[in-house]
Amino acid sequence: MAGVAGGGGGGSNDFQWCFSQVKGAIDEDVAEADIISTVEFNYSGDLLATGDKGGRVVIFQREQENKSRPHSRGEYNVYSTFQSHEPEFDYLKSLEIEEKINKIRWLPQQNAAHFLLSTNDKTIKLWKISERDKRAEGYNLKDEDGRLRDPFRITALRVPILKPMDLMVEASPRRIFANAHTYHINSISVNSDHETYLSADDLRINLWHLEITDRSFNIVDIKPANMEELTEVITAAEFHPHHCNVFVYSSSKGTIRLCDMRSSALCDRHSKFFEEPEDPSSRSFFSEIISSISDVKFSHSGRYMMTRDYLSVKVWDLNMENRPVETYQVHEYLRSKLCSLYENDCIFDKFECCWNGSDSAIMTGSYNNFFRMFDRNTRRDITLEASRESSKPRAILKPRKVCTGGKRKKDEISVDSLDFNKKILHTAWHPMENIIAVAATNNLYIFQDKIN
């Protein structure tokens, strides 16, 4: 069956996705802390980081391909895990500050160590992950167990030798960027200059320098003087992948603003304003809620950006502000369920979206552990499921279909049978290959394309 491709190397778009690995416990009773809240590959794709509601980060590393086992295309195994954020309490407001990791963003690698930014609602932390596989033996001034030797008793000098030791991966917090956000942080984005990054909350966006923790510049502030006049909030923000002066932010009203930091210090006035005109006669109570953008991502090329609202994914050309160039329906069948989705709060779920390495395909999640992929060239789309049933090694994933009408074909699932508690909000695509990571509540699934 035809699948939707990433543009890896081959030209063919007809290939299939296979199960590779699943991480996490199988138990029915999912602890709140185990729910995965973010997934992110690093720039090379060798490392895959996840954050959860318990404030923990787990990093997986891809194993080197084994010539004797050509089938295992490099599995991801645990590399490091640490507690990034802890629960806190804001005494002034009598509010708990959740330790849930909202976003993780990797820094480009500049030396042997790896760096990532992780954030909860209020505090961003820069973590250094480094390896240690050697230790020195034969010090002159101290014994092997660390005790200092009496310098007057030393009669001979020796040169310490480096001996191999079991690999130890250490994570240490190098910077803590705190106290800059009154509202909840929803996005962080590393700039292409590799020196600065932005953090966005509901009403403000701040610009930080990676070396400076006691100061940040406020570059966007949409808080009205009178809070009664508040009409929209910032939902996501991202720096342009190549132009270090350009960033975008999306709103709860379905609009995107592109700002240029060269034009003024405070970017309250946008340089470009992206909004799709709406047919006023089709407006309903739900219109604004479902138009709220939950994620915005630039393409790797920097020419396009993609936005995710409740029912669709839109691709915008940065040169055209008045409408998107492509619109993909994720789960249009939910339009006739909006009333119940409003009542059970699912209408407020924030789905993310991602591009593949060549920008030829996009992926986003849905309910019932379904996730959708769209090939921008062939316009084909596919729905796949992350489930333990189809989790045999290298098992090919079968496309799924939701039926809306009365007659349900075999293998189809009806809209009313969808499990709205099984939502796939976070997905990630390897930057170069056709490997995807899908977070299904407390489990992380890794799928690869089939090797022939």
Add this chain to the structure above:
Amino acid sequence: MIRWLNFHFAVRKFSAINEMEDKVISPEKVEEAKLKARYPHLGQKPGGSDFLRKRLQKGALLSARNDSRYKSFANQLLEFSADLILCYLQKYFDSGDYNMAKAKMKNKQLPTAAPDKTEVTGDHIPTPQDLPQRKPSLVASKLAG
């Protein structure tokens, strides 16, 4: 998240005539009618300020906090609590328990066992280390298992 029923916004003037002329009613409008039937007081602007303010302060009973009646109640409660504490402190000092406890602390040898960490009342004068942690020891993620 608590469903917010908005009683403060005016109901939208619904053009009933237009609706009847519109032969094909979109599924969204059907859903909207269902919602209005269940919650007749639901306001006109769901994206309006009250709804967004709730989003900005998730986790708190926010509406009450801005109310002046809540504020005056909170102040009264604070004063009452402070008065109560003063009364108890007065009694504690007057009864001589405080002096006894101080004397005991001075006479104590270095403890062989750590003081009971759960006991924070009575003779034991609590220190920050003795108070129970907000969360028990943090468990490793099952993804790493």
